[in-house]
Amino acid sequence: MDENPIKTARRLSRRADQNRCLLCGRKLPLEQHHIAGKNHDPPFTTQLCQACHALATENLRRADVDMAREANIVQRVRKALQATAVFLRLLSEALWRWAESLSDVKHKRASRPNRH
Numbered sequence: 317m318d319e320n321p322i323k324t325a326r327r328l329s330r331r332a333d334q335n336r337c338l339l340c341g342r343k344l345p346l347e348q349h350h351i352a353g354k355n356h357d358p359p360f361t362t363q364l365c366q367a368c369h370a371l372a373t374e375n376l377r378r379a380d381v382d383m384a385r386e387a388n389i390v391q392r393v394r395k396a397l398q399a400t401a402v403f404l405r406l407l408s409e410a411l412w413r414w415a416e417s418l419s420d421v422k423h424k425r426a427s428r429p430n431r432h
Contacts, residue, residue: 337368338368340410342365342367344365344366345366349361353383353395353396353399356383360400371406375402375406381402382395
């Protein structure tokens with residue numbers, strides 16, 4: 317378990333302020349990813365590097381989420397929810413990787429000899 321979850325949350329939330337990709341943390345040229353789809357909810361965006369943006373777009377295609385504009389509001393909301401679910405799956409995988417990396421840090425600290 318994270319020894320200081322508040323500090324961890326603050327550090328992760330600073331990624332956007334530091335112009336870092338939300339999913340991988342890289343500080344590369346970033347693109348705006350429309351989480352629910354540009355045609356469904358234009359202002360709902362996040363910053364992703366090109367590689368993660370391409371991965372997010374590919375995952376939408378693989379999930380067969382139609383990103384075309386839908387006149388029917390119920391169908392538009394359905395598509396927006398599907399697109400958001402695909403993105404949240406990517407985000408949950410990133411969160412899992414970050415949690416695992418914190419576990420690695422904890423084990424490294426525990427294996428260091430005390431310097432007292």
